[in-house]
Amino acid sequence: MDSITTAASVVAAGLAVGLGAIGPGIGQGSAAQGAVEGIARQPEAEGKIRGTLLLSFAFMESLTIYGLVVALVLLFANPFAG
Amino acid sequence: MASETVENCSSHDPLLDIDSSVLSTEVKSDEYLELQFRVFRLAFLLTIFSVGIAGFFWGIQASASLFIGALSGIFYFRLLARGVGRLGTSSKIVGKVQLLVPVLLVLVSSRFPQLDLIPALLGFLLYKPALIIQFLSMP
Numbered sequence: 001m002d003s004i005t006t007a008a009s010v011v012a013a014g015l016a017v018g019l020g021a022i023g024p025g026i027g028q029g030s031a032a033q034g035a036v037e038g039i040a041r042q043p044e045a046e047g048k049i050r051g052t053l054l055l056s057f058a059f060m061e062s063l064t065i066y067g068l069v070v071a072l073v074l075l076f077a078n079p080f081a082g
Numbered sequence: 083m084a085s086e087t088v089e090n091c092s093s094h095d096p097l098l099d100i101d102s103s104v105l106s107t108e109v110k111s112d113e114y115l116e117l118q119f120r121v122f123r124l125a126f127l128l129t130i131f132s133v134g135i136a137g138f139f140w141g142i143q144a145s146a147s148l149f150i151g152a153l154s155g156i157f158y159f160r161l162l163a164r165g166v167g168r169l170g171t172s173s174k175i176v177g178k179v180q181l182l183v184p185v186l187l188v189l190v191s192s193r194f195p196q197l198d199l200i201p202a203l204l205g206f207l208l209y210k211p212a213l214i215i216q217f218l219s220m221p
Binding site for chain 1: 111112113114117118159162163166167169170175176180181184185188189192199203207209210213216217220
């Protein structure tokens, strides 16, 4: 792998994780805030709120995982390496 | 009259209130555990189905990679569920430990030639169809 490809891969990996984690991070924070507020106001619905929060977190975090996987593939199994 | 007095006493007895709140918390956590078990069961069924299909069409190596990926996806979901279960009680944030699972999966499958990367990643994502089915079947 030549040096330009290596440098571009490392920069792209960093951007993939960094930019890919912004949106899910904001979304997870806002969802957790809403869930904790909901549990505090309505403790009898805690099970349902936690279940919905778990499913929402799994969907949101998969976006981070996509970015992470792209970054790891670029770093450890780069298809553009000579 | 006597029963009315007993009812009045019990409604203001703090000990009884605490007991009922503990009981309702157990019921709520049972509901949450039941949801997790349903998703795990669905994910296991999808894993068995997909591993069989992959083994039939693409061979034992792709099938083994898919199986390892699916197991790590289920483990990832278990860690995420534990983090969400702790939220608001013993922790204020949801931990990020579960994100180490896909990292380790990619590292392991890129280091070992017996494993393929793409089937392992597809297997890891098998928990998502289980989640979608569970989400659609929720009342």
